[in-house]
Structure formats: C-alpha cells, structure tokens
Amino acid sequence: MSALTDPKGAIAELTRPEGWVLGVSVAFLLFLLAALLTGALGPTYFLFLVGLAGMYALLSFGLNAQWGFTGLINFSVAAFFGIGAYGSALMTASGSPIAGGFNPLVGLAVALVVALALALLIGIPTLRLRADYLAIASLGLAEVMRLIVLNERWLTNGSAGVRGIPGFFKGWPVLSTFPEAMPGLRLEIVPGSPIFLEASFWQALLNVLLVLAFAGGTYLVLRRAHRSPWGRVLRTIRSDEDLARALGKNTYSFKMQSFVLGSLIMALAGVFYTHLNLYVGPGDLDPITTFYAWVAVILGGSGSNRGALFGGVVIVTIREGTRFLNDVALPIDPAPLRLLLIGVVIVAVMRYRPQGILPPQRELIWPSAVDGGGAPETPDSGVRERKGGGGDE
Amino acid sequence: MSEGALPKDDAVLRVDDLQKSFGGLAATDHATFAVERGTITGLIGPNGAGKSTLFNLISGFYEPDGGTVEVNGTDVTGMEPYQVAEHGLIRTFQTPRKLEGMTVREAMLVGPRNQPGESFLRLFASPGSVGESESANLADAERILEEFEIDHLAAQPATDISGGQMKLVELARAMLAEPEVLLLDEPVAGVNPTLAKKLKSQIRRLNEQGTTFLLIEHDMEFVMDLADPIVVLDQGHVLTEGTPDGVRGDDRVIDAYLGGGA
Ligand SMILES: Nc1ncnc2c1ncn2[C@@H]1O[C@H](COP(=O)(O)OP(=O)(O)OP(=O)(O)O)[C@@H](O)[C@H]1O
Numbered sequence: 001m002s003a004l005t006d007p008k009g010a011i012a013e014l015t016r017p018e019g020w021v022l023g024v025s026v027a028f029l030l031f032l033l034a035a036l037l038t039g040a041l042g043p044t045y046f047l048f049l050v051g052l053a054g055m056y057a058l059l060s061f062g063l064n065a066q067w068g069f070t071g072l073i074n075f076s077v078a079a080f081f082g083i084g085a086y087g088s089a090l091m092t093a094s095g096s097p098i099a100g101g102f103n104p105l106v107g108l109a110v111a112l113v114v115a116l117a118l119a120l121l122i123g124i125p126t127l128r129l130r131a132d133y134l135a136i137a138s139l140g141l142a143e144v145m146r147l148i149v150l151n152e153r154w155l156t157n158g159s160a161g162v163r164g165i166p167g168f169f170k171g172w173p174v175l176s177t178f179p180e181a182m183p184g185l186r187l188e189i190v191p192g193s194p195i196f197l198e199a200s201f202w203q204a205l206l207n208v209l210l211v212l213a214f215a216g217g218t219y220l221v222l223r224r225a226h227r228s229p230w231g232r233v234l235r236t237i238r239s240d241e242d243l244a245r246a247l248g249k250n251t252y253s254f255k256m257q258s259f260v261l262g263s264l265i266m267a268l269a270g271v272f273y274t275h276l277n278l279y280v281g282p283g284d285l286d287p288i289t290t291f292y293a294w295v296a297v298i299l300g301g302s303g304s305n306r307g308a309l310f311g312g313v314v315i316v317t318i319r320e321g322t323r324f325l326n327d328v329a330l331p332i333d334p335a336p337l338r339l340l341l342i343g344v345v346i347v348a349v350m351r352y353r354p355q356g357i358l359p360p361q362r363e364l365i366w367p368s369a370v371d372g373g374g375a376p377e378t379p380d381s382g383v384r385e386r387k388g389g390g391g392d393e
Numbered sequence: 394m395s396e397g398a399l400p401k402d403d404a405v406l407r408v409d410d411l412q413k414s415f416g417g418l419a420a421t422d423h424a425t426f427a428v429e430r431g432t433i434t435g436l437i438g439p440n441g442a443g444k445s446t447l448f449n450l451i452s453g454f455y456e457p458d459g460g461t462v463e464v465n466g467t468d469v470t471g472m473e474p475y476q477v478a479e480h481g482l483i484r485t486f487q488t489p490r491k492l493e494g495m496t497v498r499e500a501m502l503v504g505p506r507n508q509p510g511e512s513f514l515r516l517f518a519s520p521g522s523v524g525e526s527e528s529a530n531l532a533d534a535e536r537i538l539e540e541f542e543i544d545h546l547a548a549q550p551a552t553d554i555s556g557g558q559m560k561l562v563e564l565a566r567a568m569l570a571e572p573e574v575l576l577l578d579e580p581v582a583g584v585n586p587t588l589a590k591k592l593k594s595q596i597r598r599l600n601e602q603g604t605t606f607l608l609i610e611h612d613m614e615f616v617m618d619l620a621d622p623i624v625v626l627d628q629g630h631v632l633t634e635g636t637p638d639g640v641r642g643d644d645r646v647i648d649a650y651l652g653g654g655a
C-alpha cells in the first residue's frame with residue numbers, strides 16, 4: 001500500500017541488502033525483457049520458467065514455515081513434494097494405474113489430505129522429542145517414499161511414471177478451453193525477430209496464473225502468521241523451546257501446526273508441478289529437491305518469507321541459466337558443475353552473510369497494535385522498521 | 394514421615410515427599426514443604442543441594458520418581474510444563490534465556506498466556522480480536538517495562554542487553570503471564586548491587602500486589618532481607634525451614650554451608 005502511494009519513501013526505507021536485491025531484480029527483469037523482445041528467449045519457455053520459480057518459491061515457503069519459523073529440521077521436502085505431485089497425478093491422469101480421471105480439484109484435495117496424514121504420521125512420534133529425531137526420521141521418510149514410488153507399480157506405474165495428466169483447469173467453465181480458444185498471435189516488436197503466441201503460450205500463461213494464486217496466497221498467509229502471536233511462539237521455540245514451555249505454551253502442538261502447514265505448502269508445490277509438467281516420475285522424489293529448498297531458505301534468510309521467495313528465484317536461475325552449458329564443450333558434465341556453483345554460493349553466503357541475504361529484520365508485532373488506535377489497518381499492510389538495533393552490517 | 398505435613402490452609406504450592414535420582418545420586422530426597430499464598434519464600438542451600446532440580450520437578454520439566462506436587466490444590470504431578478503454567482505457576486531459569494531475532498518488546502509479548510492470536514485459525518477468522526488483545530498486551534508490556542525502569546530497552550535486540558538487564562526482562566515477562574506463584578532461580582546472580590536493589594523492590598511491590606514468590610538465591614543478604622519464611626535444602630532434602638533469623642542461627646545450616654558433609 002505505502003509502496004504504491006509513496007514509492008520514493010518506500011525506497012528510502014529499504015536497507016542496503018534490500019536495495020541491492022531490488023536493483024539486481026530490476027536489472028534481471030530488464031535483461032529478460034530484452035531477451036524476450038529479441039526472440040532470444042521464447043515466451044512460452046519464459047512462462048514455464050516463471051512457473052518453475054513459483055514452484056520453488058512454494059517449496060521454500062514450506063520449508064521456511066518449518067525451519068525458518070520454528071527450527072524444525074525436515075529433510076523430506078522431496079517426499080511431501082512427491083506426495084503432492086503423485087497424489088494429484090494418480091487422481092486425475094488418464095494413465096493412472098488406480099482411480100484417474102477425477103477433476104483436478106479432487107486431486108488437489110486428495111494430495112493435501114495425504115500430505116496431512118503423512119505429516120501427522122511422522123510428527124506425532126518425533127515432535128515430542130529433541131530436534132534431531134525429526135531430522136533423522138524425515139531422512140528415512142524421504143527414502144521410503146522414493147522407493148515406494150519406484151517399486152509399487154500397481155500404485156504408481158513404477159519407473160514408467162504417470163502420463164496423461166490434464167491441465168489444472170480441465171473442466172472449468174471458461175479456462176478449460178481458453179488456450180485453444182485464443183487466436184494465435186504474431187508480434188514483431190523488434191523488427192526482424194517475430195514472436196509467436198500459440199495455444200501452448202496461453203496454456204503456459206494459465207499455469208503462471210495458477211502458481212501466482214498458489215504462491216501469492218501462501219505468501220499472504222505466512223506473512224500474517226509470521227507477525228502474529230502464533231508466529232512469535234514459533235520463533236520462541238526456535239530460540240529456546242524450554243522458555244516457551246515455561247511460559248505456558250503447548251510447544252508440541254505449535255510444532256505440529258508449523259510442521260503440518262509447511263508440509264501442505266510443499267505438497268501444493270507438487271500439485272502445481274504435476275499440472276505444469278503433465279508427467280511425473282520417481283525422479284521427482286530425488287533428494288535434490290530437498291537440497292534446493294534448503295539452499296533457497298538459507299540463501300534468502302531463515303525465517304524470512306521474502307528471502308524464501310528470493311532464494312527460490314535464484315535456484316531456478318542457476319538451474320535453468322546453466323542449461324546453455326549443455327551446448328558448450330566442457331571437461332566435466334554440467335550437472336555436477338551446477339551443484340558446484342550452488343555450493344560456492346552457499347559457502348560465500350555462510351562466510352559473508354550467515355543470516356542470509358534478506359533476513360527478517362523488522363519487529364514482528366501485529367500491525368494494528370503497533371500503529372496505535374488510529375487508522376484501523378489490516379494485518380497485511382504497514383510494517384514497522386526496527387528502531388535502534390541497526391545491527392545490519 | 395508425613396506426620397509433620399503442614400495443615401491444609403492456604404498453600405499455593407505444596408511439595409510432598411518428592412524424589413528424583415540421577416543414576417545413583419538422589420538429587421531430590423524426600424523433599425516436603427509448602428509455599429503459603431502471599432509470601433516470598435526463600436529456597437537456599439549449598440551448590441548442588443538440588444534447588445534447581447526441585448524447580449524442574451515442580452514446573453513439570455522433570456518427572457519425579459516419587460511424591461507429589463500440588464498447585465492451587467490441584468495435583469500437577471507428571472503434567473507437562475505448559476499445563477503446570479496454566480494452573481498459575483510460572484518459573485524462570487538459572488541461566489537467562491535469549492530470544493534470537495526479537496526486540497525486548499517482542500520478547501516481552503511472549504509472556505501473556507492464551508492470547509487469541511496464538512490460534513492460527515483466529516488470525517484469519519477474527520483478526521480484529523487478535524489486534525485488540527495484541528494492543529492490550531503491548532500496553533501492559535510497555536507499562537511493566539516502565540515500572541521496571543527499562544523502557545528505554547524496548548526496541549533493543551533482546552540478545553544485546555546486559556545479563557542483569559536480562560534478569561529484569563525475565564521477571565517483567567513472567568509477570569505478563571500473570572502467575573499466582575512465581576519461581577525465580579537466582580534472580581540476582583551476576584547482577585550489580587544497584588540493579589539487585591531495583592529487582593528486590595520490584596519483587597516486593599509485586600508481592601504486595603498479590604503474587605506469591607518462591608526464590609532461590611545464594612546472596613544471603615538479599616534473600617534474608619526479602620524472604621520469609623526460608624526453606625533450607627541440603628543434599629536433596631529439606632534441612633530446616635523458618636524465619637530468616639531462625640535459619641541463620643541454626644547450626645545444621647551452618648554445617649551444610651561449611652561443607653560438613655564431606
Ligand atoms: N539433568 C541432570 N542429570 C544428572 N545430574 C543432574 C542433573 N541435574 C542436576 N543434577 C545433579 O543433581 C544435583 C543437584 O543439582 P541442582 O542443579 O539441582 O543444584 P542446585 O542446588 O541448583 O545448585 P546451584 O546452587 O549450584 O545452582 C547436582 O549434583 C547435579 O550434578
């Protein structure tokens with residue numbers, strides 16, 4: 001709100017890393033725009049990348065709600081992602097070995113319910129214990145899920161994966177036929193490099209709208225939760241669980257809520273992925289997804305929702321931006337090189353900015369309480385700059 | 394051995410025949426005593442006497458091997474710490490607890506119990522009620538910080554204040570939880586005399602307003618001046634209890650402190 005009515009003031013309020021991130025993001029967007037206009041970057045592929053960025057942002061949001069808020073160590077991000085992906089795929093796909101053919105909304109609901117059940121299953125025995133137990137159990141869970149998907153062919157088609165997945169909007173009034181109904185367009189903004197917008201482009205646009213709805217909604221929910229008394233209890237648990245217990249907080253219940261919330265968000269990312277990729281296979285449960293989510297959260301700044309968003313975008317940029325390496329003759333394969341690059345980034349962040357690029361740095365108090373009786377503000381507007389402190393660099 | 398149990402008048406906390414061993418060591422050895430409502434009761438004893446262990450047993454952090462704990466007439470033995478807190482008993486820790494990434498004001502706001510905003514659903518179902526309670530709690534927090542003369546610290550990171558100030562913040566935050574009985578583990582350890590004096594007067598004032606205190610303290614001058622009665626713990630059991638003067642003159646207490654056991 002204030003950023004719209006008073007853009008200058010909003011920019012002046014930014015801390016240095018925030019300004020830095022803003023600058024780089026704007027430059028990056030301009031670069032992408034130029035690539036789009038000159039035809040160097042296909043518009044459909046670009047929208048696919050935006051969708052992917054939204055998906056990684058969701059994964060990071062989910063992990064941030066667990067690790068960033070509460071300090072829960074979850075190494076089974078890929079498993080919950082896989083539950084979302086396979087849950088919706090098996091319900092909706094024509095090639096599903098079980099049910100199949102349901103409306104994608106049913107797939108979404110089933111995926112979330114299964115993820116909830118799994119979160120409870122692993123949370124109930126471990127969340128009463130010390131933090132390490134969840135870490136170990138989740139590591140095991142990730143592997144078990146991966147093996148189930150790979151080996152239980154009657155359920156998952158095994159290594160063949162699931163095909164024939166419809167778009168998310170199948171069966172919706174206007175949206176289901178929208179891509180075909182739209183005319184093919186030919187744009188020539190930069191002379192000599194025409195851009196074609198066909199059905200696949202409009203389909204990709206729908207996907208972007210979907211992920212914007214998922215990620216945007218999740219962001220708003222997490223932002224409100226983070227600066228609420230609920231979020232404050234989680235942050236207390238992260239620092240010192242015994243203190244929270246001594247002050248009368250049922251920490252087991254709070255940890256469970258945080259774990260379930262994060263797991264559902266990860267499953268949501270999986271549901272989106274299913275309808276983006278239209279194919280799921282056991283490779284989608286590889287631990288690399290967990291690794292990426294952790295990198296994104298640590299890079300962005302644990303506890304910070306904006307940081308998680310930023311980290312998600314960086315991951316996609318590194319992942320996809322290094323694709324051109326496939327065409328270059330290199331002494332080593334691009335895949336390990338990519339991981340090496342991420343490793344270097346992580347080491348650099350740990351060394352020079354251990355709190356992450358965009359750590360949470362504002363006092364987190366329910367806004368209407370801080371701004372005093374005056375204008376009734378919604379909890380989603382207006383943040384209060386932390387006074388004093390100034391410990392930022 | 395329980396024929397000496399106190400008459401059931403107005404004890405806000407009652408510990409009966411409590412036992413706890415670590416390996417072969419009886420850290421709490423058939424401890425029995427009561428804290429009368431409205432008192433500031435002192436708990437003293439040499440290092441390793443089992444004072445902190447007793448706090449952990451009372452507040453639900455440790456499960457006793459035997460015996461019972463009653464808060465406000467309810468048997469809370471074996472309950473979770475948060476449940477004991479719900480019965481009106483709040484405790485602090487011997488080593489101050491730091492809240493990373495929070496300002497002092499935020500750290501204070503963890504204190505109030507059962508805030509509407511601690512329910513995830515209410516954040517979305519009735520944000521208005523969350524805002525109201527947060528405003529009220531914030532006002533309370535700022536008032537208490539003022540009373541404790543540390544309101545200038547409100548916006549400081551909670552990890553960047555001195556050890557003594559941290560003790561004050563802990564006491565202030567505990568008050569926001571509105572305890573009936575507050576257990577303080579060495580509130581003035583490492584606190585300079587001026588701050589200690591401030592803490593003493595705050596405890597006295599809060600006591601006059603109705604809070605009962607049970608406090609562990611090694612600073613004899615502090616505890617003898619503030620507390621009455623005083624319970625003396627040695628090797629896990631209650632050696633004696635009585636007025637400060639009575640305890641001070643007791644030979645067994647002097648023996649315990651001079652290490653007569655070894
Ligand atoms: N968790 C534990 N595991 C094993 N032994 C313990 C544990 N907690 C306390 N003890 C032992 O129990 C005895 C009592 O310890 P406690 O901390 O209760 O003493 P204290 O009276 O608080 O001492 P101080 O005045 O030094 O704080 C000590 O011998 C200690 O080593």
Ligand SMILES: [Mg+2]
Nearest residue numbers: 444445446487
């Ligand atoms: Mg102690």
